[in-house]
Amino acid sequence: QSVLTQPPSVSGAPGQRVTISCTGSSSNIGVGANYDVHWYQQLPGTAPKLLIYSNTNRPSGVPDRFSGSKSGASASLAITGLQAGDEADYYCQSYDSSLSHWVFGGGTKLTVL
Amino acid sequence: EVQLVESGGGLVQPGGSLRLSCAASGFTVSSNYLSWVRQAPGKGLEWVSFIYSDYSDGSTYYADSVKGRFTISRDKSRNTLYLQMSSLRAEDTAVYYCARVITSRPNYFDPWGQGTLVTVSS
Numbered sequence: 001q002s003v004l005t006q007p008p009s010v011s012g013a014p015g016q017r018v019t020i021s022c023t024g025s026s027s028n029i030g031v032g033a034n035y036d037v038h039w040y041q042q043l044p045g046t047a048p049k050l051l052i053y054s055n056t057n058r059p060s061g062v063p064d065r066f067s068g069s070k071s072g073a074s075a076s077l078a079i080t081g082l083q084a085g086d087e088a089d090y091y092c093q094s095y096d097s098s099l100s101h102w103v104f105g106g107g108t109k110l111t112v113l
Numbered sequence: 114e115v116q117l118v119e120s121g122g123g124l125v126q127p128g129g130s131l132r133l134s135c136a137a138s139g140f141t142v143s144s145n146y147l148s149w150v151r152q153a154p155g156k157g158l159e160w161v162s163f164i165y166s167d168y169s170d171g172s173t174y175y176a177d178s179v180k181g182r183f184t185i186s187r188d189k190s191r192n193t194l195y196l197q198m199s200s201l202r203a204e205d206t207a208v209y210y211c212a213r214v215i216t217s218r219p220n221y222f223d224p225w226g227q228g229t230l231v232t233v234s235s
Contacts, residue, residue, distance in 0.1 A: 050223040095219030
């Protein structure tokens with residue numbers, strides 16, 4: 001069981017907007033430890049790729065359709081203008097001070113209808 | 114271009130050993146933080162091991178699930194990261210990814226290699 005909780009799946013039609021949540025606690029992303037959240041996209045059969053770092057920042061080459069936010073013990077990844085190529089698993093990542101290691105959310109499978 | 118290429122995966126019996134390699138290009142392994150992350154079939158990502166750069170004393174860290182059985186190391190001359198795995202169990206079956214670690218709060222992983230599959234089975 002992950003200390004960062006994500007919904008197992010989300011879906012949306014092409015062109016729509018979807019959000020993926022990542023909920024933690026005071027020992028990781030919440031008030032207290034207050035670590036940042038990073039997001040990864042894993043397309044089918046491929047390695048994870050960094051999508052958002054430090055809550056809101058996009059690496060070079062990531063479209064601005066992808067955005068991140070964080071408030072309290074929750075973070076969100078938003079994807080606008082959904083495309084078929086966005087179908088993938090999405091993972092949030094942070095650090096847990098109680099476990100003393102890096103942690104990932106359980107992952108969310110995005111389906112484009 | 115920064116790139117990581119893993120190798121060394123395969124089928125191994127329970128209790129056996131295996132060494133994974135991760136060849137780096139576009140940067141030097143000795144001056145960077147590096148990690149191994151694994152993904153069991155159909156499951157999520159699990160951090161496995163971390164090594165500091167030589168400039169930061171080269172300390173190593175492990176997930177409790179592999180502590181005492183896995184060893185992370187690097188060879189500066191080959192610019193390669195390794196993961197020596199011993200006393201392997203069925204639950205170690207996974208795709209193993211190496212990744213460069215970017216310093217932040219917390220650190221994050223970028224880029225990742227393509228992964229190498231380790232199957233522990235009799």
